[in-house]
Amino acid sequence: MPLDKAIADALHAATTATLTTVLLKKGVRRSWMRGPKAWYNAGDRVVGEAFTLRFVPMREDLATPESWASPTSTRAAIEAMPEGAICVADAMGVEDAGIFGDILCARMRRKNVKALVTDGTVRDGAGVHGTGLPIWCSGVAAPASVAGLTFVGWEQPIGCGGVAIFPGDVIVADGDGAVVIPKAMVEEVAVAAVEQERLEAWIMREVERGVPLPGLYPPNAETRARYEADTTRG
Known part of the structure; x- marks a missing residue:
């Protein structure tokens, strides 16, 4: 079966740097x-x-x-x-x-x-x-x-x-x-990569407006709450 187009498109929008991070979080260290x-x-x-x-x-x-x-x-x-x-x-x-x-x-x-x-x-x-x-x-x-x-x-x-x-x-x-x-992980990695790219784009905007890194990257609970609120507002 060919690779599902929606999954392929999601992966195509993600950098390899993002994908290695997602895979690392899922326990795959060598990718x-x-x-x-x-x-x-x-x-x-x-x-x-x-x-x-x-x-x-x-x-x-x-x-x-x-x-x-x-x-x-x-x-x-x-x-x-x-x-x-x-x-x-x-x-x-x-x-x-x-x-x-x-x-x-x-x-x-x-x-x-x-x-x-x-x-x-x-x-x-x-x-x-x-x-x-x-x-x-x-x-x-x-x-x-x-x-x-x-x-x-x-x-x-x-x-x-x-x-x-x-x-x-x-x-x-x-x-x-x-x-x-890994073939068995493709769909979950694609979904996680989309969210990781969205989160990192938001973090970059925060960096550009002068927010310091501690608590921002990686985001603590307060930062993640702000991110989710901003995402909900669109």
Whole structure:
């Protein structure tokens, strides 16, 4: 089932900073991925379900150019990606082997994949930028993936940037990086994020008019009562 539009819209309106705070309050401490940065065509926030790819360390008998034609290849994985998904690739933080280049990114863009998020690198940087595919990665490197990695499958649980990601979890990525929301928590996180954004916007207005921080942020009972009264008045 595709992600509910109302939930997607609510998450799209929330920053990743807000989402990490909401998740922290719900007991999820690791949600922000180390490594992926807004690199190519990543000026807008993206929201979508995770389609996972998994690499392991390079092994000489398997990580060969011939493996690109294998049924278990990044090419086959791309063909399995549904429209609207966000491809999340566990590249183990390897930075000297680009997992995708311009042709593969162009195909993902043509299939309406929303974005690529990886703790690894891409190659063919100028061409990748030209595809228009939004990419969060750790950088760019000329060598191909098989120079340092072996691709082993897709739609499996992975670890990307120190975070556990399961197929169908929801990814939100913006200028501050990429965050994963566990699938079972998506609706409650979206509702809480809307309220958190509303509260923080009100707090910012209070700061701008000179209110000191103690008791304001985080709000004590008196501050929260003022906030609720203001919100009720509209």
